[in-house]
Structure formats: C-alpha cells, structure tokens
Amino acid sequence: MKITMAIMSKYLLGSVCLLGIGCSEQKPSATEASATKPETSGSEIRVPHNESLLLSTDKKWIAQEGHLSDLIRLQWTADRAKPAIVWADEKGNDKTAIISHDKANDPKQHDHKHISFETTMSPTGKYANQLFTRFEIPFDTDISEIRTHSSNFNVMSGILRVAGEAETNRDIQFSVAGKDNATTPRWAVRADSSKEAGDNTGADLQFVRYGDDGKVVDSALTMQRSGGNVGIGTSEPDTKLDVNGDKLRIRxxxxxxxxxxxxxxxxxxxxxQHVYVCVAQNSWKRTELSSW
Known part of the structure; x- marks a missing residue:
C-alpha cells in the first residue's frame, strides 16, 4: 500500500502511530515554506514535500494476534471526537474527507455511529464550501443501513443488481423517512420468494403495497416469470391478464x-347503444345494450 501524504490535516485528532516505524518531526523545505498551506497546529508529523510514505506488511488482520497488520490506526479518545482523513486543494481548503465517529456534535441528535464520505457543498449555495456527508455506513449493527444524502446514484454502462439466495424476496423499496433516519415502506418492487422449480418458474415480479403502519397490504401487481401472465390483485394469474375484482373499466x-x-x-x-368486439382483422361484431 502506497499513500502520498503532502498534508496531515488539522482534522487528524491526536498523533498517528505507525506501528513498527520510527517517526521524527521534520521542518518544511523552502519550497513548502513559500507555498500556501492550510491552518496547522504545529504538532504535525510531516513528510518532505513530493515524497511518499510506503507502508507494507505480511501479517494477517487477526484479533487474537493484535491486528498486527494495522498500518494506520486512527482512534478517538473522547466520545464526540471525529478522526478524519481530509483532502485539501492547492489553497489549503478542505474538499473531501473520510470520517468515522460515534456521537454527533450536537448532543440533542441521535448517535451517528458511522463512517462517512464527505464532499463540499456548492460554492454558490446556502452552505457554501461546507463538508457534507454524501455516503455513510453505520457500525455496531447486524444489518447496516447504508445511506446517501443529497446525492444521485448513477450506473454507467453497468448493472444495478439486487441479488439474494433462491426462495428469498429481493426488493427495491420506496419509503417515507422519519425521525432519526427511521423509514416506513410504502411500495416495493420485488422478485418474490416463490420456488424456482425449473421451466422458468418462481422468482415472480411483484409490486407490493404497504399500509400506513409499514405492513404489507397485498401484491397489487404480479408478473409470472414462467409464462408472462399478469395478475392484478392476485399472485397466481392463470391467463395473460387475470383480474381479481368484480369490474373492469374502459373510460x-x-x-x-x-x-x-x-x-x-x-x-x-x-x-x-352497443358493445363492440373485433373478432378478426378489420372485422367488428356488436351486441345491443338494454336497460332492465
């Protein structure tokens, strides 16, 4: 692993301990001294300008051995500290960052408990040049609710894939966001858990609707993978269009x-006056309507 560190940012809280490597503070070169530099605290460990720091290991990352392959280890020593790696532009302005922390700056907010990838907001917007969380992955949870903020997700010349084991639901869900990042589902596009038994059966496509309480109401629309039958209000359509209802409407x-x-x-x-049915190409038949 090769890491170029021209700047050790002010956001690295405390010193960085590089296991197995002795470190000594170095004065900036004349070139560095003449350049515009970011705000510093005076306690940085500096690598000479345009030089690199090479770290390598042949150790495995195993807890019982003390994680001897931890080449860079950032630790917070207060509950609201936020150790970070920050990238700055040529003027020393922060532009991107990777931050991991436990609690929010504001004690009134819920605990964040995540690693976040941050970039600056628009220089002409309401929060000009402020670092803003774009992507976050929570920790201390069995299922990690990965989130994006004020971001669009594009797949260029590739595939957006939702995969899972056979006979499990695979969902793309549309939800309502609530307090403390809680969400309540409203709709899901689902490849369902119906058994794949050959002949293209199983894993049918469904549009699932949810009630206000976030519980499934029904599958409003089902498309069978085997024959392409479409069911409205039924998950087992046996014709090309199978409507589980007592009315059809042509407006x-x-x-x-x-x-x-x-x-x-x-x-x-x-x-x-009539109902018309096309029985063959360019051939209509009709039946008369009457009141009763």
Missing part, C-alpha cells in the same frame, strides 16, 4: 365507423 367510448373498420383481433369498445 372512453368508441364507435367503429362500420363492421369493417380497422381493428386488431381482441379489441373491445362501447358506446351508448
């Missing part, structure tokens, strides 16, 4: 100009 009326008006087999329409 707009239409009257064919004649029995040979253009149409495709299977089309249907209605008006105030």
């Amino acid at each position: 707009e009326k239409y009257t064919p100009a004649s029995s040979s008006a253009p149409c495709s087999q299977g089309q249907m329409s209605w008006d105030d």
Whole structure:
C-alpha cells in the first residue's frame, strides 16, 4: 500500500502511530515554506514535500494476534471526537474527507455511529464550501443501513443488481423517512420468494403495497416469470391478464365507423347503444345494450 501524504490535516485528532516505524518531526523545505498551506497546529508529523510514505506488511488482520497488520490506526479518545482523513486543494481548503465517529456534535441528535464520505457543498449555495456527508455506513449493527444524502446514484454502462439466495424476496423499496433516519415502506418492487422449480418458474415480479403502519397490504401487481401472465390483485394469474375484482373499466367510448373498420383481433369498445368486439382483422361484431 502506497499513500502520498503532502498534508496531515488539522482534522487528524491526536498523533498517528505507525506501528513498527520510527517517526521524527521534520521542518518544511523552502519550497513548502513559500507555498500556501492550510491552518496547522504545529504538532504535525510531516513528510518532505513530493515524497511518499510506503507502508507494507505480511501479517494477517487477526484479533487474537493484535491486528498486527494495522498500518494506520486512527482512534478517538473522547466520545464526540471525529478522526478524519481530509483532502485539501492547492489553497489549503478542505474538499473531501473520510470520517468515522460515534456521537454527533450536537448532543440533542441521535448517535451517528458511522463512517462517512464527505464532499463540499456548492460554492454558490446556502452552505457554501461546507463538508457534507454524501455516503455513510453505520457500525455496531447486524444489518447496516447504508445511506446517501443529497446525492444521485448513477450506473454507467453497468448493472444495478439486487441479488439474494433462491426462495428469498429481493426488493427495491420506496419509503417515507422519519425521525432519526427511521423509514416506513410504502411500495416495493420485488422478485418474490416463490420456488424456482425449473421451466422458468418462481422468482415472480411483484409490486407490493404497504399500509400506513409499514405492513404489507397485498401484491397489487404480479408478473409470472414462467409464462408472462399478469395478475392484478392476485399472485397466481392463470391467463395473460387475470383480474381479481368484480369490474373492469374502459373510460372512453368508441364507435367503429362500420363492421369493417380497422381493428386488431381482441379489441373491445362501447358506446351508448352497443358493445363492440373485433373478432378478426378489420372485422367488428356488436351486441345491443338494454336497460332492465
């Protein structure tokens, strides 16, 4: 691993201990002294300008052995400290950072407990040039709720994939955000847990709706992988369109100009007097409507 460190930022709280390497403070060169530098505390360990720090190991990262392969170890020694690695521009202005910490600066906020990747806001915006969390991964949790903030996620010439073992649900979920990063689902696009038994069966596609309490109401729409049948209100459609309901609605009326008006087999329409069915290419038949 090769790390170029021209600047050890003020955000590195305390000293950095590099195991197995002796460190001594060095004065900046004449070139460094003439350059614009960021604010410093005077206690940095400096590497001469344009030189690099090379760290290497042949040790495994094993707890019982004391994690001897920890080449760089940043530790917070107060509950609201935030050890960070920061990248600055040629004027010494912070632009990007990787920070890991436990508690928020504001004691009224919930504990953050995450590692975050931060970049500056727009120089012309409300929070000009401020570092802002774009991507965060929580710790101390069995399932890590990874989050992005004020960010768009683009997959360029690749695949966005949701994978899982057979007979498990694989979801893309749309939720409402609440207090302390809690979320309540409203919709999910799901490859369901139906068994894959050959002949393209199983793992059917569903649109799942949730109630206000975040519990599943039903699968409003199901598309079978095997035959492509579509079910509305049913997860087991047995025709190309299977509607579990007592009404179908065609909102707009239409009257064919004649029995040979253009149409495709299977089309249907209605008006105030008749229901029309296209029984063959350009061939309509109708039945009269009456009151009772």
